[in-house]
Amino acid sequence: EDQVTQSPEALRLQEGESSSLNCSYTVSGLRGLFWYRQDPGKGPEFLFTLYSAGEEKEKERLKATLTKKESFLHITAPKPEDSATYLCAVQAGWGSGGSNYKLTFGKGTLLTVNP
Amino acid sequence: DTGVSQDPRHKITKRGQNVTFRCDPISEHNRLYWYRQTLGQGPEFLTYFQNEAQLEKSRLLSNRFSAERPKGSFSTLEIQRTEQGDSAMYLCASSIHRDQETQYFGPGTRLLVL
Numbered sequence: 001e002d003q004v005t006q007s008p009e010a011l012r013l014q015e016g017e018s019s020s021l022n023c024s025y026t027v028s029g030l031r032g033l034f035w036y037r038q039d040p041g042k043g044p045e046f047l048f049t050l051y052s053a054g055e056e057k058e059k060e061r062l063k064a065t066l067t068k069k070e071s072f073l074h075i076t077a078p079k080p081e082d083s084a085t086y087l088c089a090v091q092a093g094w095g096s097g098g099s100n101y102k103l104t105f106g107k108g109t110l111l112t113v114n115p
Numbered sequence: 116d117t118g119v120s121q122d123p124r125h126k127i128t129k130r131g132q133n134v135t136f137r138c139d140p141i142s143e144h145n146r147l148y149w150y151r152q153t154l155g156q157g158p159e160f161l162t163y164f165q166n167e168a169q170l171e172k173s174r175l176l177s178n179r180f181s182a183e184r185p186k187g188s189f190s191t192l193e194i195q196r197t198e199q200g201d202s203a204m205y206l207c208a209s210s211i212h213r214d215q216e217t218q219y220f221g222p223g224t225r226l227l228v229l
Contacts, residue, residue: 105159
């Protein structure tokens with residue numbers, strides 16, 4: 001069964017204090033690893049998809065990286081508006097059994113950036 | 116805005132009542148997914164459609180839950196005889212079927228069963 005573990009559960013930063021969020025996963029053949037941002041009471045907002053180990057993607061202050069066992073979301077010089085829950089999800093590839101397209105999510109990391 | 120839309124955004128019902136939610140995917144997206152999210156948890160997969168065909172249902176989906184996508188466009192999720200444990204955020208997502216696809220989520224329907 002696919003599993004995703006995110007750490008830490010919660011992270012509090014000062015504005016400008018860079019840090020990283022971790023997503024460890026177990027999946028039978030990775031089709032893709034996804035990062036979403038979710039604000040309270042809203043649906044997840046897509047950030048990145050990573051498909052193979054060594055891949056990196058950047059968007060503004062965020063950078064996502066992928067290895068064979070985990071992914072990191074690096075936040076550089078965060079601002080208060082970066083405060084949200086960051087969700088990691090995996091999509092299994094062919095031969096994994098069951099749905100090859102459903103996303104399996106972690107519980108998320110609640111990020112708070114203080115001014 | 117041509118994103119995924121869901122209706123209603125909030126629903127309060129009494130235990131034992133039936134409720135129905137609607138999801139309108141991004142136009143041209145042929146895949147549609149339903150997920151459920153409870154407080155402090157990530158979304159959990161319920162079911163998905165490719166066009167009008169329902170291709171998979173989670174073990175989480177009891178026989179009180181039914182989903183349809185009659186014309187391959189919008190979808191409905193019905194919960195019969197609601198229970199307090201059904202209280203959650205119900206999320207819909209859509210995507211275009213391809214080898215590398217991204218699911219885009221709607222705003223969700225928050226259900227509270229009293």
